[in-house]
Structure formats: C-alpha cells, structure tokens
Amino acid sequence: MAVIRVIYKEYIPSENLNSIVDTIWIATNYGKEIESRILPDGYVDIVFDLDKQKHLNSGNEIRISGMMTKFKKVISRKNSETLGIRFKTGQFNAISNIPLSKIKNTTINASDLFFKLNNSFLDELVEKKHHWEKVQIINKFLLAEINWSDLTPNKLEHSVCQSIQLNYRELDLNKIAKNHYISLRQLERRFKATIGVTMKEYHSIIRFNKVKDCIAKNPNLSLLNTAFDNGYFDHAHLSKEIKKMSGVNPSEL
Template sequence: MNKKYYKPSKNLSSYVDRYFICKQFEKLPLILPGTGLELLFHINESFNINNQTLSEAHILCPREHLKINTNSKVNYIAVRFKSGAFRHFSPLGHTEIINSYLSVEDLWKNSGKTLISKLQETSEINDKIQLIEQFLISKLSKYQIKETTNWDGVITSLYKNFNTINLQELACNTNLSYRQFERNFKQHFGITSKKFQRITRLQNTVKQVLLSKNTHYLHIALDNGYYDQSHFIKDFFLLSGTKPSNYFTMDNFDNHFYYESLV
C-alpha cells in the first residue's frame, strides 16, 4: 500500500487529522471498527462493500468491522476526521451516518455535486486538496455546533485517556447524571461511551502492534488495559470477527490504514 499524507490548515486542524492519498494494487485489509470518520474521493473506480458499489465520493464511518471488495486499482484522496468532529460539517447527526457510506451528494446536495465536478476538472493532487479544504471550511461555517456542554472536550478526553478514565466521573464533570450523559453521548456520537471506549482501546492496540510490526503483541494489549490474553482475544473477536493471530500477519503489517500521530 502506497500512502502519503498532508496536514490540514489551522482552520481545520481541530477537526481534521490529515488528508491522505492511498494507492493500492492488492487486496485491501479488513477494516476494523474506528472512532473517527473518513471522507473519500476516488480518483479511479470506487470499491464495493456488502455487494454495494459506492459512489465516487462518500463517507466511511465504521463502528463495526467491514470488508472492502475491489477488482481494480484503488486510488483515492481521504479526509480523516477526528473523533466526533464530522458533526460540525454535516446536516446529519452521527446516529444517521455511522456504518453508512452516504455520498457527498446525499450529504450536501447541489454543493456536493459542484465539488465533484470541480475535482473532476482538476488534475493536480494539491489543487484537489485545496478545493476539498475550501469546501469543508464553508461547511464548518454553516454547520458548526454551539453547545452548552463541551462535547468535543468530552470525546477528546475519552479518546486520549480511554485506559484510565472513569465514565461515571466523566459524566459528573458534565453536570449530568450518568443516565443523561449516556443518552446525550449516544445522541451526539451514535454509540455509547462504553462502546467508544472499547473501540478506542482496540484501535490503539492494533495501531501500536501494526506500526511496530511486533508479532509478540500481548504486552501491548496489557499496556492498553486488557486484563489478560483471554480478555484481549475475546474482545478482539467480538469487535473484529476474527482472532488476533489471524489478523496480525506479515501481510497486514505492510497493508493497513494506520499512521503515526502528528502530535
């Protein structure tokens, strides 16, 4: 897999982790549940998920594992949004977009269609990214959510401190009962805080193992909060549909979508 990334401008850096270009000539890896969202703009043909051929520009917001099928070379620009951040750019909430592949036109109607036309007329990657960034800045200006409770801070805190944070205390810090907190969290982000915590732990563990190319991964799992090997294997299987030993192979060490953090 050939990947190259670009940093977003300061206008978007609080919401967008990076832009990246992905070129792949082989089978794509299993996509594990994630905590963010990606907006994909295909340069070649789009790929197929669950016998559904996706549009040339669409979102990918997996909270369950999924398998991508493709019979052609994969080549696309992706915008990787930070956890929960896409809600500031979209007329739809996360409850309506998780585990979906809505097209740019589905989300933004005529303005999305216009963006696609402009991208088709532009050949240089840097120019395409500039067009995408300008488009996202305009959508942020239109849809940015103003809230009494700092839910951006809540999900960032949970993402960064998933291994040590207490959900009851996190709820208390929002001046909400735990029941109210869970209801509001799911309304904003599409899943419960407990499931978000589980997915973050898995995501962080998998990322560390793949980037280190370490087949002896148990100590990494333990460092990320799993009680023992049995706990890790069980949770991995429940969230991914496969065993760690089947996933952590030499093929996947060189064929995955993880990056080192920018900060």
C-alpha cells in the same frame, strides 16, 4: 508476479480547518485489485472514489462513512485512487447537523446531505493530476460549507473523549459524568448524538487501537501481559475483542 503497491499519503488541511479536519488522505493503488479491511479508528470520513471506470457505473462514488465499531471489507481496484476527509472526533457537525448515531457502521450517499457533492464535483477532482490540486478543491468546499457564525464547540463531548482516551485501561462512566457535572443519562444521550457511538463503544475503539499499537511495537510480549497492560481481563478477553473489531486474531493484526 504482480506487485501489490498501494501508496497512502496524508495532507494537512487549510489552517482554518485544523480544529475540524484531522487530515485529508489519498490512497492510490498502482498494483492489482485487492481486498482489505478498514478497522475502527474513531473517526467519520467523507470518501471520494476517483476511479474513472467505477465513476461510470456506480451511484455511490462520494459517501459519508459513519464511525465504525467493527471492521469493514473494501475492494481497491487496479490503478484506482481514493480520497478521504477525516474529521476530528465530534467535529462533523461543523458542516452537518445529522445525528451521527444514525450512520454508525454504515455509509450514506454524500449528496443526501451536500448538494455540491455531485458528479460535477467528482469530475473536477478526477481531472486534477496533482494531489495538492485535489486538496485545494476539498479545502475550498469545506471552507464554504461551514457556517462559521453558528460554529459551537462541543466542549463537553470533547472533554469526555479525552477522559476516555486517558483512562482507557479502566472505564468508570459514573465518575466521568460526575466530573463533568451532568447526569449519566444526559451525557450518554449527548455523547451518542455528537460522537456517533456510545461511550462504551468509543472506549472499545480507543482501547482496540491502543492494543493494536502495543502489539505492533512489542511483538514478543505475551498476550496475557498485553491484555493486562491494556485493561483487558485476560488474553481470552483480549482475543475476543480484537476478533470482534478486526475479524482476525491478535497474531494476524
């Protein structure tokens, strides 16, 4: 019987990138080909397929994955490796001015935005045997790509994200706008362009991940109590939202 063995590791980026990059991750499949679900997590990633066989046949080995509001199925090939750069929420614009709302729930070829991310760059990553060598290549690319003199922190949007994270059980957008001295309409427009989704969608993502962790830590807690503890109306509301986000029922998470 074949053993499914996927090893997932995260690496801390260069110190200068700590405010921009959440992590650099590498997933290696040592077992058979498997299908898995990627769940919404509130981040934008640049993804590199380091599968030599796929590298010969595809044109989308390096892609930008926009923020997701629903699950996505992916295939992990046998003996393949995937590397990703996960950007902190709202920080992808440190290397690109594309409105992130344009790539919500989709992927685009990274070479459309970054000419350096081509087959030669991919070859260099594939040829390196050790993870730390691959991470160094990624760090070098990012440090060169960022326009440090024009780097402006999105303090408003980041503060709103924090407000949503802290108050995920009960969302009051009018109160958030008032607390940030901006009209709700202006805030919604700025938030969507910088973060990639609406504030309501971001709230749904945050609450989904909170309840997912809650279910994992408290498997014996009733769905009704889990729903109330995380700001859902009832267990039916909870089940509906989880199904929409993940494609499965709460018990299958």
